Amino acid sequence: MNRSELVSVARSLVSPGRGILAADESSGTIQRRFDTIKVPSTPESRRAYRELLFTTPGVEEFISGVILYDETIRQSTQDGTPFPKLLAQKGIVPGIKVDLGTKDLAGFPGEKITEGLDGLAKRLAEYREMGARFAKWRAVIGIGPGIPTLGCIKGNAHSLARYAAMCQDADLVPIVEPEVLMDGDHTIERCEEATEATLRIVYAELAEQRVFLEGSLLKPNMVLSGKSCPAQASVQDVATATVRCLRRTVPAAVPGIVFLSGGQGPVQATENLNAMNAMGPHPWELSFSYGRALQEPPLKVWRGEAANVSAAQRAYYHRAKCNGAARYGRYTAEMESEAAVTV
Numbered sequence: 001m002n003r004s005e006l007v008s009v010a011r012s013l014v015s016p017g018r019g020i021l022a023a024d025e026s027s028g029t030i031q032r033r034f035d036t037i038k039v040p041s042t043p044e045s046r047r048a049y050r051e052l053l054f055t056t057p058g059v060e061e062f063i064s065g066v067i068l069y070d071e072t073i074r075q076s077t078q079d080g081t082p083f084p085k086l087l088a089q090k091g092i093v094p095g096i097k098v099d100l101g102t103k104d105l106a107g108f109p110g111e112k113i114t115e116g117l118d119g120l121a122k123r124l125a126e127y128r129e130m131g132a133r134f135a136k137w138r139a140v141i142g143i144g145p146g147i148p149t150l151g152c153i154k155g156n157a158h159s160l161a162r163y164a165a166m167c168q169d170a171d172l173v174p175i176v177e178p179e180v181l182m183d184g185d186h187t188i189e190r191c192e193e194a195t196e197a198t199l200r201i202v203y204a205e206l207a208e209q210r211v212f213l214e215g216s217l218l219k220p221n222m223v224l225s226g227k228s229c230p231a232q233a234s235v236q237d238v239a240t241a242t243v244r245c246l247r248r249t250v251p252a253a254v255p256g257i258v259f260l261s262g263g264q265g266p267v268q269a270t271e272n273l274n275a276m277n278a279m280g281p282h283p284w285e286l287s288f289s290y291g292r293a294l295q296e297p298p299l300k301v302w303r304g305e306a307a308n309v310s311a312a313q314r315a316y317y318h319r320a321k322c323n324g325a326a327r328y329g330r331y332t333a334e335m336e337s338e339a340a341v342t343v
């Protein structure tokens with residue numbers, strides 16, 4: 001394990017004013033995203049869409065890293081430059097999703113466990129060879145009657161810790177992602193309780209598996225009201241609850257926390273991150289690793305048409321820029337209307 005390289009990659013991923021684009025949708029997930037714009041999901045349409053994102057001019061000012069999927073890390077631009085090489089040339093660190101998705105957790109109806117530990121060391125070595133410098137593993141914790149259970153949280157935390165240790169052994173920075181889902185009508189208080197319990201157990205497991213925290217990042221959910229809860233917490237309440245929860249559970253040795261968007265709207269995800277950074281300074285960098293919140297606008301503009309590529313790139317650049325400003329707590333609603341003039 002090269003500790004100084006792990007630290008420098010982890011820190012560069014959360015360097016000031018920048019964050020991560022999650023473009024690691026599995027084939028099933030990207031199919032659902034393409035269905036919304038009525039574009040057939042083929043290896044070529046997926047490649048063309050990812051090329052649009054990765055070649056967006058100037059976006060490296062706000063994007064520090066991109067998470068790729070197994071298919072995508074093996075793909076290239078139309079002129080034959082492999083995606084990991086293209087990103088590295090722009091100063092964007094290539095990363096890779098390495099979990100193999102969620103399955104029903106035996107003995108725990110309604111709960112999930114993430115698979116992918118078997119054979120992982122071999123896959124990590126191959127990805128590193130292909131240019132990846134960090135990895136991601138997503139565990140999913142639901143909220144509902146009687147859930148989450150301790151059994152589910154512990155099982156997932158243990159897998160996350162084993163994955164993280166294996167990544168560091170392969171000189172890849174692990175992004176540890178325990179996502180407490182926003183699906184449901186639960187209150188923000190229940191989300192905070194479930195998130196706090198999850199993070200406490202995750203960090204206990206990481207310690208037990210000897211994970212080097214300075215060379216890792218956390219990718220958590222924000223503490224939010226359930227999507228269908230009638231009482232929706234305000235931006236300030238979300239920021240206060242999220243920061244309180246993280247301060248109670250995440251060691252200061254962790255260089256950065258990169259939130260997932262998890263079904264929040266693009267503007268909402270920017271506003272919440274901005275409010276948290278406006279409350280700083282914090283023990284860790286607070287940044288983003290958004291999938292939908294960065295991609296929804298460009299996806300809608302693109303609609304599979306080559307003629308829309310530039311406009312879609314401007315829509316993506318704009319969201320990246322707004323989130324870059326939110327890294328400093330300097331995002332304003334006016335930034336949205338400025339874009340309406342130029343896009």
Ligand code: 13P
Binds near residue numbers: 260262263291293
């Ligand atoms: P969302 O921001 O769309 O939640 O995606 C982030 C991610 O990588 C989930 O694993």
